[in-house]
Amino acid sequence: MSDSQKEEIEALVRLLDQHHLTELELEKKGVRIRIRRDLPPVISSPIGERFTSPPIEQAAVEPVASATPAEQARFVTVASPIVGTFYRSPSPDADAYVEEGDFVKKGQVLCIVEAMKLMNEIEAEADGRIVKILLESTTPVEYGQPLFLLDPMGVS
Amino acid sequence: MDDLPIPLSKNYLQSAISTQYIGRPTLYYKSVTSTNTLGFQAAEIGISHGTVILADHQTAGKGRLGRTWHSPENKNLYFSIVLTKPSSQSVTSWIPLLTGVVLAECLESISALSISLKWPNDVLCHEKKLGGILCEARQKGASNWVCVVGIGININCNKDDFPLELSPTATSLAIESHREYHCHDFLTTFLEKFERKYEHLLNAGIHDLRSQYILRCQTLEQSVLVHDMAGTQLKGQAVSIGDDGALEIVTSENSKSGIITSIRSGDVFHVR
Numbered sequence: 265m266s267d268s269q270k271e272e273i274e275a276l277v278r279l280l281d282q283h284h285l286t287e288l289e290l291e292k293k294g295v296r297i298r299i300r301r302d303l304p305p306v307i308s309s310p311i312g313e314r315f316t317s318p319p320i321e322q323a324a325v326e327p328v329a330s331a332t333p334a335e336q337a338r339f340v341t342v343a344s345p346i347v348g349t350f351y352r353s354p355s356p357d358a359d360a361y362v363e364e365g366d367f368v369k370k371g372q373v374l375c376i377v378e379a380m381k382l383m384n385e386i387e388a389e390a391d392g393r394i395v396k397i398l399l400e401s402t403t404p405v406e407y408g409q410p411l412f413l414l415d416p417m418g419v420s
Numbered sequence: 421m422d423d424l425p426i427p428l429s430k431n432y433l434q435s436a437i438s439t440q441y442i443g444r445p446t447l448y449y450k451s452v453t454s455t456n457t458l459g460f461q462a463a464e465i466g467i468s469h470g471t472v473i474l475a476d477h478q479t480a481g482k483g484r485l486g487r488t489w490h491s492p493e494n495k496n497l498y499f500s501i502v503l504t505k506p507s508s509q510s511v512t513s514w515i516p517l518l519t520g521v522v523l524a525e526c527l528e529s530i531s532a533l534s535i536s537l538k539w540p541n542d543v544l545c546h547e548k549k550l551g552g553i554l555c556e557a558r559q560k561g562a563s564n565w566v567c568v569v570g571i572g573i574n575i576n577c578n579k580d581d582f583p584l585e586l587s588p589t590a591t592s593l594a595i596e597s598h599r600e601y602h603c604h605d606f607l608t609t610f611l612e613k614f615e616r617k618y619e620h621l622l623n624a625g626i627h628d629l630r631s632q633y634i635l636r637c638q639t640l641e642q643s644v645l646v647h648d649m650a651g652t653q654l655k656g657q658a659v660s661i662g663d664d665g666a667l668e669i670v671t672s673e674n675s676k677s678g679i680i681t682s683i684r685s686g687d688v689f690h691v692r
Contacts, residue, residue: 345559346509347664349649349685356649371560378685380516380540380665382555382567389560402650404684407509 331395335415339395342386342412344405348379352401360401362412366394374412377405392416424461425449432474436608441470442501442615443608451477455500456556459568463502463558472611474499478572495577496592497603499570501614506565511621513664514629516541516555518617519569521632523551526610527573531597539639539658539667539688543573548591550574571610576600626663634661639688644669648686655691656681 331339344350352360352375361373368374368388377384396413399405432448445468452458452475459473475498503515520541527543527550528535536544543551551573558566574592582590594600621629634640639658646654646669656671659680666682674681 346513347684348513351649373558379513380684381553382513382516382557384557384559387558387560402648 338417339413339415340390340392341410342374342388342414344377344407344409344411345386346377346379346382346384347407348377348382348384348405350399350401350403350405350411351376351378352397362394362397364394364397368392368394368414377411386411388414390414390416424458424465425452433472433604433608433611437611439470439612439615441468442618443472443611444468444470446472446474446499446611449473449475451475451479453480454478454570455498456554456568456570459500459502459570460556460558460566463504463566463568467502467504469502469504470615471502472499473502474607495581496575497571497573497607499607501569501571501611503567503569504565506563507622510626510664512557512567514621514626515567515569515618516553517633517661517665518621518629519553519555519571519614521629521636522610522614522617523553523571523573524636525632526606526613527551527593530601530606530609531593533593533596535636536638537633537636538690539637539661539683540665544638545591545593545596549589550591550593550596573606575603575606626665630661633665637661639667639690643691645689645691646683646686647689652686654681654683658688 352362354361354376361375362368368391370388370391372388373385374388374394375386377386392414394412395415398410398412405411427447427449429448430445432446433443434445437443437446447462449458452473455473455475455478457480458475459471462471462473478498507515517537517540520537520543523541523543524535524537527533527545533545535550538544541553542549543553551571554570556568556570574590574595576594577592579587579595581592617629640660642658644656644658644667646656648654654669654671656669656674658667658669660668662668662682664684666684667688668680668682670678671681
């Protein structure tokens with residue numbers, strides 16, 4: 265790696281830090297540089313203050329106390345595809361789509377994330393057991409924020 | 421999954437419409453439970469991107485968060501556009517607002533009425549609601565995405581067609597302009613404009629759409645009250661529209677600092 269490339273990468277790292285970003289990708293003359301870091305989970309205000317919550321991708325999730333390290337490693341994080349509001353049920357009076365411990369089928373709706381009245385139903389990508397629900401209903405969520413931990417081996 | 425009901429026509433608008441993919445085909449039904457529900461079922465069996473589900477009547481028209489949408493027969497337009505090609509987050513969050521702008525522009529051009537939007541996409545004429553938009557998406561991992569844009573527009577219904585609880589807040593083109601309209605001519609115009617604006621959003625980004633939206637949005641520069649589903653209430657001044665279509669307000673508590681709060685959900689009320 266040349267000195268100028270090193271400097272360029274260092275400048276990108278500073279940029280990442282200055283703007284509280286978690287990921288930055290630059291493609292120039294056929295060379296792609298991708299820098300990524302993990303931040304702790306976001307605590308958002310009730311309706312989502314601007315600039316308070318940096319986007320996170322696969323951010324650190326609190327380990328599940330009862331799970332062994334081997335179990336932890338195989339858990340799949342279901343993340344929010346958009347910035348919005350997380351709902352655990354289809355309407356305020358309805359039952360939650362899923363509870364912790366439930367077995368879910370691939371394609372089963374787990375929650376809704378709403379943004380600008382676009383209601384995004386998030387489906388399970390695989391059969392499995394809901395190990396942990398990481399947020400309360402009506403919480404604001406960021407892009408890529410973990411919503412559920414799913415154990416794909418935990419099928420009934 | 422249940423088989424889909426058989427449409428009256430599988431290419432209802434084909435000869436009249438000049439789009440590339442929106443409304444191609446348009447599946448036309450006499451009566452359905454909800455055009456959005458049918459749109460998702462049709463997506464499951466692999467219909468093409470841009471297919472439109474059109475019905476004369478909905479027996480269980482859907483509103484947001486489990487609410488129902490009143491759908492009298494043969495007087496209004498009820499249809500859904502099924503989008504199956506995934507788009508970026510920055511495009512997706514603008515789809516509800518884009519739909520509102522297209523609807524407002526089309527309604528204004530055929531009726532000469534003044535049509536405005538209440539954030540994010542309530543279509544208003546003289547402060548009453550002319551139509552409803554319900555955008556629903558299903559995400560199965562990163563690449564499998566379906567978005568159904570459901571639209572109900574009150575075209576030719578009269579005051580007696582609305583249930584009592586809706587009559588103070590709902591209206592129709594016919595009520596406001598004292599004439600009747602050809603629903604399916606309006607649909608063709610709408611779908612053509614929708615495709616043009618959607619393509620522009622995909623190719624050129626949000627800049628032009630945001631400008632058009634801001635011109636229409638009567639929520640801006642108003643005092644607003646926001647109720648979210650958690651029961652939180654926020655009062656403030658609506659000042660701008662964010663990059664993702666969020667309503668940006670300065671709350672009463674932040675009026676000195678000018679700190680902006682972005683609203684992405686909840687019911688927004690204009691406060692006089």
